[in-house]
Amino acid sequence: xxxxxxxxxxxxxxxxxxxxxxxxxxxxxxxxxxxxxxxxxxxxxxxxxxxxxxxxxxxxxxxxxxxxxxxxxxxxxxxxxxxxxxxxxxxxxxxxxxxxxxxxxxxxxxxxxxxxxxxxxxxxxxxxxxxxxxxxxxxxxxxxxxxxxxxxxxxxxxxxxxxxxxxxxxxxxxxxxxxxxxxxxxxxxxxxxxxxxxxxx
Amino acid sequence: xxxxxxxxxxxxxxxxxxxxxxxxxxxxxxxxxxxxxxxxxxxxxxxxxxxxxxxxxxxxxxxxxxxxxxxxxxxxxxxxx
Numbered sequence: 158x159x160x161x162x163x164x165x166x167x168x169x170x171x172x173x174x175x176x177x178x179x180x181x182x183x184x185x186x187x188x189x190x191x192x193x194x195x196x197x198x199x200x201x202x203x204x205x206x207x208x209x210x211x212x213x214x215x216x217x218x219x220x221x222x223x224x225x226x227x228x229x230x231x232x233x234x235x236x237x238x239x240x241x242x243x244x245x246x247x248x249x250x251x252x253x254x255x256x257x258x259x260x261x262x263x264x265x266x267x268x269x270x271x272x273x274x275x276x277x278x279x280x281x282x283x284x285x286x287x288x289x290x291x292x293x294x295x296x297x298x299x300x301x302x303x304x305x306x307x308x309x310x311x312x313x314x315x316x317x318x319x320x321x322x323x324x325x326x327x328x329x330x331x332x333x334x335x336x337x338x339x340x341x342x343x344x345x346x347x348x349x350x351x352x353x354x355x356x357x358x
Numbered sequence: 359x360x361x362x363x364x365x366x367x368x369x370x371x372x373x374x375x376x377x378x379x380x381x382x383x384x385x386x387x388x389x390x391x392x393x394x395x396x397x398x399x400x401x402x403x404x405x406x407x408x409x410x411x412x413x414x415x416x417x418x419x420x421x422x423x424x425x426x427x428x429x430x431x432x433x434x435x436x437x438x439x
Contacts, residue, residue, distance in 0.1 A: 171432060172432075174432045174433050175432075176429055176432070176433075179425070179428055179429060179432055180425075183421070183424065183425065183428075187416060187421060187424065188415070188416050191414070191415075191416035191420070192412070192413065192414055192416070195412075195414050196412050196414075201417075205417075205420050208416070208420065208424060209423075209424060209427060212424060212427075212428055213427075213428070213431065216428060216431055216432055260365060260397075262360075262361065262362040265360065266360025266361055266362040266363065267360070267361050267362075268361050268362075268365075268393055268397075275393040275396070275397075276392055276393055276396050277396060277400070278395075278396035278399050278400060279400060279403075280399040280400050280402065280403035281399075284407075287403075287407055288407065288410060288411065293411065296407060296408065296411055297411060300408065300411070300412070311408065311412075312412055315405055315408060315409040315412070316409050316412045316413060321373075336369060336370070339369060340366075340368070340369040343369070343401060343404055343405055343408070344365075344401070346404050346408055347397075347400050347401050347404040350400070350404055350407070351400060
C-alpha cells in the first residue's frame, strides 16, 4: 500500500489546525481503529485508551509520515503496536496453549478422534443460533483465549480484510508467519465450536 | 494427499493461492473424504462467524470525547509550524 496525494494533503491540513481534516481523518479511521484495538485487547476500556493514544500519535507524528506506505497501513501499525503494548503484562490471564486446540492426526495422516466427531458439520445450522446464546459465548471465549498476536492477524485479515502482504507490513512479521497464525487461529476457534456443537463424547 | 496435508492447505485454498496442480489434488481428496469436507465447511463458517462477532461498533460517546480531545490538540499548535 503506497501513500497517495490525498493522504499527504490530509495530514498537511491537520498540521495547520484544520478541523475539517480532523473530521475526515476520524470519519475514515476511528471506527476501524476501535475495532482493531478491541479485537486485540478484548476490553472496551483498553480499546478506548488505545484509540485516544493512536489519534494523538497521528496528530503528533504527522510530520514524520513520508508516504512510503499508505496512511491506512501506518495507522493500523500504530494501533496494533499500541494494543499489543496494552496487553503486555496481562498475557496468559486467559490464554491457553494453542496446540491443545488444533486438530490431531494419526501417523498415517488421518484425523484422530471418533468418527461422529470428525464428521460433525454444523455449518448449516441457522446463523441466528450460531451467533447467539451459548454458542456465541463459546466463540467469544475461544477468541479471548487466542494469543494476542494471533488475534491481531485474525482481525486484520478476516475483519479488516487486508491481504497477507498488508498484514505482514502492519505487524512486521513475515508473510509465511502471518499465514500460519491466521490458519492456526481459525483452526483453534473451529475446534472450540465443534466441541460445543458436535456430538457429545 | 493425506487429511493432514489437506487441512494444512485450507487457508490458501480459500484465498485461491494454490497452484492448479495442488488445488486439483486437494479437491480430489475432498471428494473422497467426508471428514475433510466437514472440516472445510466448518472452517469456512468459523472464519465468517469470527469476523461477525469481531465487528464491534465504536461507542458514540467515545467519538465525541475523541473529537474534543483532538480539536484542542491541533488548534493549540501554530499553523504551519
